[in-house]
Amino acid sequence: MEDLIQLASNYSLSGLMDYSAEGEKSSLGFMELLNMQDFGPSFLDILQVPSEPFVQTQTPTVFQESSEVVNIPNDSSISSESCGGPNDEQNKEVLYGEGEEEQKAKKQLKPNKKRLREPRFAFMTRSEVDHLEDGYRWRKYGQKTVKNSPFPSYYRCTTASCNVKKRVERSYHDPSTVVTTYEGQHTHPSPVIARPNPAVALASDPAFFSGGATAFSRPAQTPISYYNYSTAANYPSTLLRDIGLLQDIMPSSIIRKEE
DNA sequence: CGGATTTGACCAGCGC
């Protein structure tokens, strides 16, 4: 039990794990996410935010919220940046000012300019392989041992104009679990048709982030849970229910961590 | 030979 709590804490997936464990706290299960179109546009609108400057300008409040990691305290290799607080204004300023220049600025950050972060979306899967096929082509650009995550791998979409990145790491406490974190939106369709792992494809699919119908027509059983850094913490617990699929995937002992 | 991966170095942000 403590291990699981620690796991959740380590990966800043506390909301996610809380849901797994109790089903009552303010986070969402993956299937709830899939059903979210029933609850109006807010969720998907928020997810949409990332790379389009005009969207940011039109909905600054939403953007600001979605660009921050909400309710994820301290630590964590995943949520190491922008947990709200005194830097919010500065972040917003950078976001509006830099736009597509962000990537170029990565290495030559000017003084007082903070690195821009796209909204991130993470989920956990149980898989033998670290890098799950999701229909897009990725190039690995780094791997470095970090606290609580021995070998996180950093991938970037190989499409030239696409700034999407993802980080893949094994759970420190449960090596059979892979934590995948996507950052940004694909600006192009998937170059690969075959998607052996529909759930991962789902999460990396632009249609998913933009609320496209196709995304919701697919079965999504592989992820054992997910965490949307942008929004999950903002959703009412009343949306939480049914952990049937989760139980199919995760050992019941894990789902009922506290018992 | 071209593209992908590895890996050490570098840098910015953050906490103390």
Next chain:
DNA sequence: GCGCTGGTCAAATCCG
């Protein structure tokens, strides 16, 4: 201010 940490770069290497 300094050290630690996470994230990225880029040269070297690998592989098909």
